Amino acid sequence: MRILGLGTDIVEISRVTDMIERHAESFTERIYSSYEIDYCSSKKNASQHYAGRWAAKEAVMKAFGTGFIKGIHWNEIEVISxxxxxxxxRLSGETSTFAxxxxxxxxxxxxxxxxxYATATAIVCSE
Ligand SMILES: CC(C)(COP(=O)(O)OP(=O)(O)OC[C@H]1O[C@@H](n2cnc3c(N)ncnc32)[C@H](O)[C@@H]1OP(=O)(O)O)[C@@H](O)C(=O)NCCC(=O)NCCS
Incomplete structure (x- = not known):
């Protein structure tokens, strides 16, 4: 196995709470998969889990070495528990092709x- 990249991110949970309160589904559905929405909304402190997944997506984009660019979509980088x-x-769509x-x-x-705060670290590898 060869390590190709490492990424990390930290997210203020209150920022995510504000986004959900202000934009509701237009925010969650743009950023998260339906699996992730089901997971987070089933938890007592949903924002904490949404924030962890936001950090995870950013960490993966950093590990790709690109950040958020054309061809990478937030809801195609999915955290499965x-x-x-x-x-x-789990990657899907154009983001999976990119990887x-x-x-x-x-x-x-x-x-x-x-x-x-929520934080995440991602390492991308080739076999
Ligand atoms: C894994 C564990 C160390 C997490 O530590 P914590 O300080 O409670 O929580 P943190 O905020 O640091 O981390 C939470 C994240 O850890 C991750 N996590 C949970 N279980 C994990 C596991 N078995 N292995 C790796 N990561 C795990 C998840 O991503 C979780 O966030 P999410 O639910 O939003 O996806 C802890 O939950 C544990 O020991 N679990 C195993 C035993 C267990 O389930 N006990 C239940 C209570 S008795």
């Missing part, structure tokens, strides 16, 4: 959140 709670990244063209086979992700 395993039974254990461990997060995994495949760069030889990316696997993405490792870790998320953490406190009261005010």
């Amino acid at each position: 395993q039974q254990s709670g461990q997060p995994e990244v 495949r063209q760069r030889g990316i086979d696997q993405i490792l992700l870790s998320i953490s959140h406190g009261k005010e």
Whole structure:
């Protein structure tokens, strides 16, 4: 396995709360998959989990070495939670094609959140 990139991000949870209150579905549906919306909205402190996923998406974009550019879509970088709670990244659409063209086979992700901030770190690898 070869490491191709590393990315990290930190997100203010109150910023995400404001975005959800101000824009509701037009925000959540642009940024998150329906799986992620179901996961976060089932939790007691939904904003904390939305913020962790926002940080995860930004961390993945940084690990790609590009940031947010044409061909990469927020809701095509999806965080899937395993039974254990461990997060995994699933890419789809144009974002998946983008990653495949760069030889990316696997993405490792870790998320953490406190009261005010959520953070995530991603590592992209080739097999
Ligand atoms: C994994 C664990 C260390 C998380 O630590 P924490 O300080 O409580 O929470 P943090 O804010 O740092 O991290 C939360 C994130 O950890 C990640 N996470 C959860 N379980 C995980 C696991 N088994 N492996 C890796 N990452 C995990 C998730 O991404 C979660 O955020 P999300 O729900 O928004 O996806 C802790 O929940 C644990 O030990 N879990 C296993 C045992 C268990 O489930 N106990 C239940 C209570 S008794």
